[in-house]
Amino acid sequence: MVLRFRFIALLTAISLSLSGLFGLGAMRAGAELQGSQAKTVVFVVSPARAAQSATIVPILIIEQGGYKQPIAGDSDAAEISRFASDYYGKGQKYRLLSGGGSAGSLTVKASTKDSECLKTGAEVSLQTQARFNTNVMALATNSDSLGRAQGSRRAPTAAERASMLALAKDIYKQKGVPAALLSSMVTVNLTATNLKGDSKAELIGSFVVKKTKGGQERYVLFLLAEADGNSYKAALSNYDRFTSKDIMSGANIDVVGRDGVYTERFIDQLDLDGDGTSEVITMKLGLEGDGYMIYRKQNGQWRTLYEFSNYRCAF
Numbered sequence: 001m002v003l004r005f006r007f008i009a010l011l012t013a014i015s016l017s018l019s020g021l022f023g024l025g026a027m028r029a030g031a032e033l034q035g036s037q038a039k040t041v042v043f044v045v046s047p048a049r050a051a052q053s054a055t056i057v058p059i060l061i062i063e064q065g066g067y068k069q070p071i072a073g074d075s076d077a078a079e080i081s082r083f084a085s086d087y088y089g090k091g092q093k094y095r096l097l098s099g100g101g102s103a104g105s106l107t108v109k110a111s112t113k114d115s116e117c118l119k120t121g122a123e124v125s126l127q128t129q130a131r132f133n134t135n136v137m138a139l140a141t142n143s144d145s146l147g148r149a150q151g152s153r154r155a156p157t158a159a160e161r162a163s164m165l166a167l168a169k170d171i172y173k174q175k176g177v178p179a180a181l182l183s184s185m186v187t188v189n190l191t192a193t194n195l196k197g198d199s200k201a202e203l204i205g206s207f208v209v210k211k212t213k214g215g216q217e218r219y220v221l222f223l224l225a226e227a228d229g230n231s232y233k234a235a236l237s238n239y240d241r242f243t244s245k246d247i248m249s250g251a252n253i254d255v256v257g258r259d260g261v262y263t264e265r266f267i268d269q270l271d272l273d274g275d276g277t278s279e280v281i282t283m284k285l286g287l288e289g290d291g292y293m294i295y296r297k298q299n300g301q302w303r304t305l306y307e308f309s310n311y312r313c314a315f
Helices: 006-022 077-087 158-174 179-184
Strands: 040-047 053-063 066-068 093-098 101-111 122-127 138-141 186-193 202-211 217-228 231-243 264-270 279-285 289-298 301-311
Touching: 040 122, 053 289, 053 301, 093 122, 093 264, 138 264, 158 179, 158 186, 158 202, 158 217, 158 231, 179 202, 186 264, 202 264, 217 264
Parallel strands: none
Antiparallel strands: 040 053, 040 138, 053 066, 053 122, 093 101, 093 138, 101 122, 186 202, 202 217, 217 231, 264 279, 279 289, 289 301
């Protein structure tokens, strides 16, 4: 039997309590989107193989201070068509954002609403000097005010990388992962950036440790680290363990970590509320859909602000 990946189930369960906690009113925007260019839409930009080409999908709508979920792949066909009509007209342009700041623009080439697995998306061309890949994504928006900070995303220095890898291994040990397995740790992605606009960089990374003998397992870690003197400390960490039983029927456990499957990855940062500290936006790729998370720092702690799951197609 084909099982929906458990991350999406978690999102559904948690989102109701978060809506009340933060007063976000995170509901599907649905039919109200007609003629809605006055609303702020945030898109995820995923680079395509062709140079200066990408696809975009909406992950967040901001209206009157509230955060709403956009259409998803399992939305009504009429709603998807209406969104495409409003936002994916050929030649429509959006601001491209990276590292919390402007990075150029993009131009819509065509909606993909009639495709099997990207119904809410569009094909776009990029006008930018920035370089993206599978693990270095970007954001786009129709807002003139969001993303006006100086872009700060970069590759980590050798010292930063060493500190982050050591911290990740310490967390794995705390979670009970055998030390003998840590030599198999793979860095899916590691980014240095500045979330608070100060002189201290934060490090954000995703890691996978593999157990291949005595029953295959994969240990996945998403980690946001903040400067602590001359080193770094964990400010946010999400850990998960997968066995072959956790993987959808027909798939192999080796998909874990490949192109971000079942692995939470950093998309980008964006100061959504104008408080000077960027929110952190991540995604977890599943075999049938994607889960998106936005974290905000409140009272010294990084907390989940918003969640959205986008069904793509059956595996």
